[in-house]
Amino acid sequence: TANQMWGGRFAEGPDAIMMAINASIGFDQRLYAQDIAGSRAHAAMLAATGILTPSDAEAIGEGLLTVLSEIETGGFPFRTDLEDIHMNVENRLKEIIGAPAGRLHTARSRNDQVAVDFRLWVRDQCDAAIEGLTALMRAFVAQAEAGADWVMPGFTHLQTAQPVTWGHHMLAYVEMFARDRSRFEDARRRMNECPLGAAALAGTGFPIDRQMTARALGFDRPTANSLDSVSDRDFALEFLAASSICAMHLSRFAEELVIWSSAQFRFVRLSDKWTTGSSIMPQKKNPDAAELLRAKIGRILGATVALFTVMKGLPLTYSKDMQEDKEQVFDAADTLMLGLAAMTGMVGDMTANRPMLAQAAASGFSTATDLADWLVRALNLPFRDAHHVTGTLVALAESTGCDLPDLSLAQMQGVHAGIRADVFDVLGVENSVRSRQSYGGTAPDQVRAQVARWKEILA
Ligand code: ARG
Numbered sequence: 001t002a003n004q005m006w007g008g009r010f011a012e013g014p015d016a017i018m019m020a021i022n023a024s025i026g027f028d029q030r031l032y033a034q035d036i037a038g039s040r041a042h043a044a045m046l047a048a049t050g051i052l053t054p055s056d057a058e059a060i061g062e063g064l065l066t067v068l069s070e071i072e073t074g075g076f077p078f079r080t081d082l083e084d085i086h087m088n089v090e091n092r093l094k095e096i097i098g099a100p101a102g103r104l105h106t107a108r109s110r111n112d113q114v115a116v117d118f119r120l121w122v123r124d125q126c127d128a129a130i131e132g133l134t135a136l137m138r139a140f141v142a143q144a145e146a147g148a149d150w151v152m153p154g155f156t157h158l159q160t161a162q163p164v165t166w167g168h169h170m171l172a173y174v175e176m177f178a179r180d181r182s183r184f185e186d187a188r189r190r191m192n193e194c195p196l197g198a199a200a201l202a203g204t205g206f207p208i209d210r211q212m213t214a215r216a217l218g219f220d221r222p223t224a225n226s227l228d229s230v231s232d233r234d235f236a237l238e239f240l241a242a243s244s245i246c247a248m249h250l251s252r253f254a255e256e257l258v259i260w261s262s263a264q265f266r267f268v269r270l271s272d273k274w275t276t277g278s279s280i281m282p283q284k285k286n287p288d289a290a291e292l293l294r295a296k297i298g299r300i301l302g303a304t305v306a307l308f309t310v311m312k313g314l315p316l317t318y319s320k321d322m323q324e325d326k327e328q329v330f331d332a333a334d335t336l337m338l339g340l341a342a343m344t345g346m347v348g349d350m351t352a353n354r355p356m357l358a359q360a361a362a363s364g365f366s367t368a369t370d371l372a373d374w375l376v377r378a379l380n381l382p383f384r385d386a387h388h389v390t391g392t393l394v395a396l397a398e399s400t401g402c403d404l405p406d407l408s409l410a411q412m413q414g415v416h417a418g419i420r421a422d423v424f425d426v427l428g429v430e431n432s433v434r435s436r437q438s439y440g441g442t443a444p445d446q447v448r449a450q451v452a453r454w455k456e457i458l459a
Contacts, residue, residue: 022083024083024085024326025078025083027326027330028326030326031121033068034121035086038196039104040061040064040065041217042107043104044212045212046106046206051106052106055100056103059097060103060104063100066096067089076092086110086117107197108197111198111199112196112198112200112226118329120217122191122333123192125337126185129184129246129333129340132336132341132344133180133246133340135340136177137178137181140174143347143350144168145448149447150354150357151166151357151429152166152357154366160360160366162370162432163366165444165447173249183241187242190238192220193222194217195230195232196210201316202226202227203226233322233325237308240303243304243332246336247336248297251297253293254292257287257350258291265360268353269350270290270349270350272285274287274342274349275288289342299335304332310324358429362429365398365403367404367429368390370426370427370432371390373426374426375419378423393415405424
């Protein structure tokens, strides 16, 4: 039988395979709350502008609440033949309230309907991401506060570079996640315009009040161009782009956790809650949550590429291609929220192995730069010469199998006669980090100042 929504023009119903490729109810039922909120705002506006009678609008508004509770209590009969959430809700409304249901779609199209539903959904996800990121930042700040002066090696090329503080390393991630948070805030601000009332694409001849529906749904204003309103998915792309960058940050710390929790590093102990054992190797404690977080970026970035590929080259305005936006965004959002929660838990529960960090910080000639700087300050050597002298001392230490502070003064003076005993002061890692007082540097005082700043921001 022909479709009841557009059956007037159709003699035959769709092929079963057409239904399978065309129907979106299997996934867009997640938009039910947004769809009903949008319809209720639309109906109220139609009544306020005299387009609907108050009694019809009342019946529609009440009926939609019944539909909402049916869906939320699991009693709603979702039907694939009704294609999507919009038609499922409207059809059920008709079963409940009868004829007035047919007036709800006045001055509206599924094109602006889906645009408003999806925007509302993505807007909620921005809020969830902002909240998740705030919790994660707090967990990192707590770690930073506890270990503002714990020394550890800083790396470049994953080779020991200079000693840094644990707190400084933790706060590096707070900076990243703060940028992520501001990206979601920006995206939210930009997407907060209401496309409802664009109708199919050209607007409508009915005297609707778009300000009213925009306000009712918490938007800052209605969108200004009806063609753009129904063809724009920038808001979803921005959400995905922000999610991808955030997931990339998660993957970087996840990788550090995998490395740090290994027997070769032993920088951190992950709690039992975030690790798994092996069914054959009794000693194992595998960092599975961290490994999965390292990998989740694949799905989120994949979703981003998928939606860009869908949108690229689409002529204005709506095309059914755009129905492919939802599953990607749903999966990316679910993945991101789960990832943020998992990372927050893991960071909160992890324990730094201070003795191991300190030992690692002091090895690998980590204070070679401090030695070169001392030669500049104490002996007024040009930095390039100081670098060369220090390199010679590192080579000497390496060939004798010791670290820089283990060389004798005589051995050092053999390389440069001007070196004095106070050089040993700068070869200690504690002094090294304490000296790095430049703004944003790794000195514990600097870290404490940044911790205070973040605690205020995150309060
Ligand atoms: N299910 C559709 C989507 O997700 C709703 C909009 C359909 N509009 C249309 N003219 N076929 O995009």
